Amino acid sequence: MIEARAVSKRYGGRTAVDGATFTVVPGAVTGFLGPNGAGKSTTIRMIMGLDAPTSGSVTVNGKAYAGHAAPLREVGALLEAKAVHPGRSAYHHLLALALTTGIPRRRVEEVLDLVGLTGVAHQRAGGFSLGMGQRLGMAAALLGDPATLILDEPVNGLDPQGIRWIRTLLRRLAAEGRTVFVSSHLMSEMALTADHLVVIGRGRVIAETSVRDFISRASADVVRVRTPRAAELRELLTGPGIDVTSTAPGLLEVHGVGSAEVGLLACRHAIPLEELAPVEASLEEAFMELTDDALEYRVHETGGHPA
Numbered sequence: 001m002i003e004a005r006a007v008s009k010r011y012g013g014r015t016a017v018d019g020a021t022f023t024v025v026p027g028a029v030t031g032f033l034g035p036n037g038a039g040k041s042t043t044i045r046m047i048m049g050l051d052a053p054t055s056g057s058v059t060v061n062g063k064a065y066a067g068h069a070a071p072l073r074e075v076g077a078l079l080e081a082k083a084v085h086p087g088r089s090a091y092h093h094l095l096a097l098a099l100t101t102g103i104p105r106r107r108v109e110e111v112l113d114l115v116g117l118t119g120v121a122h123q124r125a126g127g128f129s130l131g132m133g134q135r136l137g138m139a140a141a142l143l144g145d146p147a148t149l150i151l152d153e154p155v156n157g158l159d160p161q162g163i164r165w166i167r168t169l170l171r172r173l174a175a176e177g178r179t180v181f182v183s184s185h186l187m188s189e190m191a192l193t194a195d196h197l198v199v200i201g202r203g204r205v206i207a208e209t210s211v212r213d214f215i216s217r218a219s220a221d222v223v224r225v226r227t228p229r230a231a232e233l234r235e236l237l238t239g240p241g242i243d244v245t246s247t248a249p250g251l252l253e254v255h256g257v258g259s260a261e262v263g264l265l266a267c268r269h270a271i272p273l274e275e276l277a278p279v280e281a282s283l284e285e286a287f288m289e290l291t292d293d294a295l296e297y298r299v300h301e302t303g304g305h306p307a
């Protein structure tokens with residue numbers, strides 16, 4: 001469990017995190033979303049005790065990170081590119097970490113197996129691909145068998161197979177009852193991986209919700225209808241607060257009324273429907289809508305320069 005209570009971080013005159021309050025619960029994957037410069041990395045650094053809050057507090061499993069007698073056993077982290085000595089093997093990299101933190105040697109073999117690196121454990125880590133490097137980073141994060149995992153942009157630069165591997169692993173770790181907190185810019189990835197979301201913009205928490213609610217809140221009342229009698233249905237749907245548009249022959253987008261009402265109306269008039277579906281905003285759209293005001297730089301679609 002991670003608890004941030006009115007936590008702020010100022011660097012000189014610049015506020016990176018501004019009174020953020022949120023809770024990350026065990027047994028679920030919580031996505032940490034926000035535009036560039038929103039304060040995600042700063043928040044993660046404060047959770048990990050790498051940066052001290054200017055005010056407020058953040059705890060992991062009830063204590064500040066540094067207050068734990070064996071922090072590696074409480075929190076495993078995968079922060080940006082891992083510093084691994086290129087000449088050292090995966091095995092020796094993990095062994096060095098284990099020996100300096102009182103973790104038994106056999107755990108090294110366990111985590112190598114867990115991340116699928118047993119076969120290359122004695123090869124130089126310097127020759128590892130990005131995906132193998134991420135696996136090694138995950139192995140290091142899991143070394144202390146921690147109840148809480150924090151991952152900063154874990155799928156950055158990975159190929160689809162690597163992305164899928166991380167997604168499956170995170171879901172499994174959450175199913176084991178661990179707290180999994182993962183930052184990402186890839187909204188579509190979060191839609192497939194996360195159960196909950198903490199959304200941050202300009203250092204403030206602007207949403208703390210389930211992925212489901214986040215999407216449905218941003219979804220307008222829009223229904224897509226396909227029918228060979230589109231003109232007739234369109235006529236019948238005319239009414240206050242209802243707006244019907246058509247992007248293709250036989251296809252209507254109805255704004256302002258639910259799919260059940262559209263279905264009943266069509267049924268009453270014996271109009272056959274080939275498709276009737278509420279249009280859901282994607283997580284991407286929901287995110288853009290919520291964080292629109294929170295973007296530090298707005299890029300002109302035509303010019304491509306920061307506004």
Ligand SMILES: Nc1ncnc2c1ncn2[C@@H]1O[C@H](COP(=O)(O)OP(=O)(O)OP(=O)(O)O)[C@@H](O)[C@H]1O
Pocket residue numbers: 011014015016017034035036037038039040041042043
């Ligand atoms: N050490 C620092 N000194 C001064 N300003 C900083 C420092 N670290 C971060 N900032 C500023 O604080 C703000 C938040 O940065 P942070 O890196 O936490 O955002 P982020 O959400 O992780 O962004 P990104 O997704 O681009 O990594 C930014 O405006 C950044 O320039």
